[in-house]
Structures are given as C-alpha cells and as structure tokens.
Ligand SMILES: NC(=O)C1=CN([C@@H]2O[C@H](COP(=O)(O)OP(=O)(O)OC[C@H]3O[C@@H](n4cnc5c(N)ncnc54)[C@H](OP(=O)(O)O)[C@@H]3O)[C@@H](O)[C@H]2O)C=CC1
C-alpha cells in the first residue's frame with residue numbers, strides 16, 4: 001500500500017533514520033520521503049541562517065526551493081554540497097511545497113502566505129503579519145507546542161507564526177518561572193542587535209565602526225541616527241499618542257497570546273545597541289506566589305533551551321557574545337528584587353541570538369514539530 005506523504009513523514013522508520021543520521025559525521029538530510037521545503041527570503045540574514053540551522057539539525061527534506069526577489073533570481077546558493085539556483089518568488093512558487101519558511105518581511109507574507117497555504121503548504125512565518133490573527137498559532141516550541149497540534153503535513157495548508165525575537169528570548173527565560181510562581185507583571189528593557197534590522201543594518205554597523213575609527217563621519221542609511229558607538233530607541237514605528245513603539249507593543253501582545261493570559265501586565269522599553277547579532281534583555285518580574293532565587297535557578301536549569309551563567313563571585317553573567325550563534329538562551333543576574341518587602345519579585349538578565357533562537361531556529365523547531 002502506498003502511504004500518504006504525511007504518513008510517510010510520521011512513519012517510525014523515518015524517525016529512526018533521522019536520529020541515526022544525527023550522530024553521523026557527514027550530514028546529508030536529503031531523503032526521498034522528507035517534506036518538500038521552500039525558503040522565502042533566502043538571500044537575507046534569516047534566510048541564510050535557515051540553511052545553517054537545517055543543516056545543523058539534519059532536518060529531513062526531499063527537495064528545497066530557494067526563493068527571493070527578482071533581484072536575486074539566477075544567483076547560486078550552495079546547500080549540503082548541491083548548487084541551487086535562487087528563484088523569483090511568485091504566486092506559483094508553492095504548488096509542490098509542504099513546508100514554506102517565510103522571512104522576506106511582513107508585506108510579502110501578507111500577500112503570499114495565504115497563497116502558499118491555499119496551495120497546501122504549511123507556512124512558518126517569521127514576520128509579524130499574522131501573529132495576532134485569530135486562529136494562527138503563535139509558537140515557541142518549548143513553551144506552547146500544543147497550540148499547533150491540529151496542524152499536520154498533508155492535511156491542508158496552514159499558517160503558523162514565529163514570534164518576535166525579543167518576545168521569544170524573554171519568554172524562554174520567564175516561562176519556567178511563570179510555571180513555578182505565576183507572573184503578574186513584567187518590566188522588560190531590551191538591548192537589541194543590528195541583525196534584527198536585517199543584513200543591511202549589520203553592514204551599516206561594520207561600515208560606520210570602520211569610518212568612525214578612521215576619523216570619517218558615520219553615514220546613517222538604515223537607521224536615522226549614528227549607530228556605531230551609540231544607542232537609540234528602537235527604530236520601529238512609534239505610537240505618538242501612547243509613547244510606545246511597535247517592538248514594545250509586540251512584546252506585550254505576543255506574550256499574552258503565547259501564554260493565553262490576556263490580562264498579564266507588561267511594559268517594555270526597546271533599545272537598539274551596536275551589537276551584531278544577539279539581543280540582551282533586563283527583566284523585572286512580579287509573581288503571584290513567593291519564589292526564591294534557588295527555586296528560580298532550579299526551574300531555569302530544567303527548562304530546555306536555557307543555559308545559566310550566574311557567577312556573582314567573578315561578576316560573570318551572560319553577554320551577547322556568549323549567545324552569538326548558540327541555540328540556547330542564556331540567563332543570569334537572577335536576584336530577588338530588593339525594592340519589594342515580600343518574596344514575589346525577581347530580576348534577571350537574558351541574552352539570545354536574534355537570528356537563531358529569535359528567528360530561524362525557532363521556526364525550524366516549529367517545522368520539526370510538524371514531522372512528529
Ligand atoms: N521572528 C523574528 O523575530 C524575526 C523576523 N524577521 C522577519 O524576517 C524578515 C527578513 O529579515 P532579514 O533576513 O533579517 O532581512 P534581510 O533584509 O536581510 O533579507 C530580506 C529578504 O527578503 C527578500 N525579499 C525582499 N523583497 C522581496 C520580494 N519582493 N520578493 C521576494 N523576496 C523579497 C530579500 O531578497 P533579495 O535579496 O532578493 O532582495 C531577502 O532575501 C524581516 O522583515 C522580518 O519580517 C527577522 C528577524 C527576526
């Protein structure tokens with residue numbers, strides 16, 4: 001009997017072969033019964049990271065399509081020893097695709113995400129286009145995988161949203177604590193890297209740093225202010241009435257949706273700092289129940305995807321460079337909030353690679369859940 005594609009993907013033999021391949025020295029995850037994958041935005045910072053993560057995790061695929069704008073069509077892209085030609089993204093790109101990893105910005109996702117889903121693909125969308133849309137699961141695999149359990153390959157197309165990078169990084173650290181003592185209020189201050197604004201912003205940081213060190217004026221292009229040797233309020237659109245920018249409001253709204261807690265109180269201040277690719281966040285938490293530092297550290301240590309660097313004696317805590325290119329989110333400075341008289345407040349400092357767990361890795365982990 002011919003098994004359906006989804007049944008083939010879930011067949012025990014597939015899982016066994018994948019886990020055996022994980023320990024192999026030479027990785028090659030191309031396999032006839034793997035899903036047909038497309039990457040939208042392959043030439044971008046996140047698109048390139050998708051390739052790194054797919055390779056690192058030995059993600060099985062039977063075919064892979066590299067999609068970008070007309071500007072990039074015809075360029076060559078190497079992946080696992082094969083040279084692929086980048087294709088122009090069009091409405092017809094998804095007729096033979098099971099999983100489409102989108103990272104070409106919100107307007108492309110809005111236009112072509114539903115087209116891809118209608119063609120039968122499961123879209124894992126990195127943009128903010130559908131995050132708050134009712135019925136679209138917003139997933140951090142370690143936190144709320146159950147919210148996408150109804151979506152299966154071969155059972156019709158769908159859209160799953162990847163949260164904002166600052167939200168993912170914060171919730172990787174805060175969810176284990178919420179499970180112990182229930183978060184009532186969260187105050188977040190971010191220190192966000194260049195990568196959050198794309199490959200061109202990373203180049204702007206390199207170029208301006210060189211120019212300033214050479215005694216030349218910095219030339220802002222992507223950001224309105226000088227970026228090298230400076231920091232500024234996050235560049236997303238500001239709600240003039242409210243005084244919050246979009247990045248700050250994403251942290252508030254997305255956290256509520258992911259946790260399914262519409263009333264949890266959150267405020268955020270998001271800042272762009274001259275760091276290449278890992279975000280840092282200072283987080284103050286108020287809980288419903290008492291929680292000690294020891295309990296917090298125990299919960300953090302047990303949570304998948306979290307590493308602790310919390311060495312008070314040597315003043316050694318997480319830095320963006322610790323997190324750079326790493327899968328895990330790093331947590332430290334775990335301490336009782338001394339501004340409170342009770343035991344219901346904690347402070348922590350968190351660092352996570354913005355392109356990895358903040359984007360490509362989280363999306364690939366979502367795709368992995370589809371294979372289970
Ligand atoms: N979940 C999260 O936290 C994050 C989400 N993102 C999302 O991913 C998106 C991409 O980020 P990033 O990789 O850093 O950005 P980059 O600017 O580095 O790359 C943009 C990519 O989109 C492609 N693209 C642009 N316009 C079109 C078009 N008209 N048709 C097809 N492809 C197009 C570009 O192709 P070309 O080279 O041909 O122009 C390029 O591959 C962001 O806009 C954001 O929505 C990003 C970071 C984190």
Ligand SMILES: N[C@@H](CC(=O)OP(=O)(O)O)C(=O)O
Nearest residue numbers: 126127128164165192196197
């Ligand atoms: N959060 C990213 C920007 C971004 O891509 O956000 P989103 O995925 O929510 O559009 C930053 O550091 O600026």
